[in-house]
Amino acid sequence: MTKIAVFVSGRGSNFKALHDYLSTSGSGGEIVRVVSNKVCPALEYAREIGIPYSLVAEKSKEDFIDYESLLKEFKELNVRLIVLAGFLKKIPDMFIDGFDGNIINIHPALLPAFGGKGMYGMNVHKAVFESSAKYSGATVHFVDKVYDHGKIIDQAIVDIHDVSSPEEIAARVLEQEHKLLPRVVSAILSDRVKIVNNRVVIVGESN
Ligand code: GRF
DSSP states (O other): OEEEEEEESSOOHHHHHHHHHHHHHOOSEEEEEEEESSOOHHHHHHHHHTOOEEEBOSSOOTTOBOHHHHHHHHHHHTEEEEEESSOOSOOOHHHHHHTTTOEEEEESSOTTTTOSTTOOTHHHHHHHHHHTOSEEEEEEEEOOSSTTOSOEEEEEEEEOTTOOSHHHHHHHHHHHHHHHHHHHHHHHHTTOEEEETTEEEETTOOO
């Protein structure tokens, strides 16, 4: 089993979708740890289903682990993939270096548009709504040291010609996120994510 850690900060619906997928698909991955920067519903869900969790902070804080210790623990545990699923803090460079190329993030818009600092949650969907864009979607990308910037692994497109609120965009995008994230993780687990001509390609998937 490939060991996976999921980082969350809120509701945890992507964590749940990924966990459901991994528990039923036989894709060879297992979530062994959930990490958050704060107490949130996603941690409550981790507790309910018996996945160990940690609170992480950049500076030492009671009941929180620091990133250096977390990195050490993950190496000892043999964690191979880190999935940021609604994690709202920037990951320190040292941690990204430690897991080089093995951290992915899901973003609720079509990057490289509507990303970057401050572009999270409803802020994204409001900006998309106000721009009058006709399509939005979800993006899963590798994490590098710049917010929402690493190479894009895959995207799902959502038609929003007819929406009348940012909330409607959010609901349509979330539905796609819950399919996209398991699909990308499955491709990573089966070693089908390759770099070809400096682009990320999922081998064996037709578009
Ligand atoms: C998702 O829209 C994800 O794309 C973004 O944060 C949201 C998290 O939602 N990064 P949830 O906690 O998975 O329900």
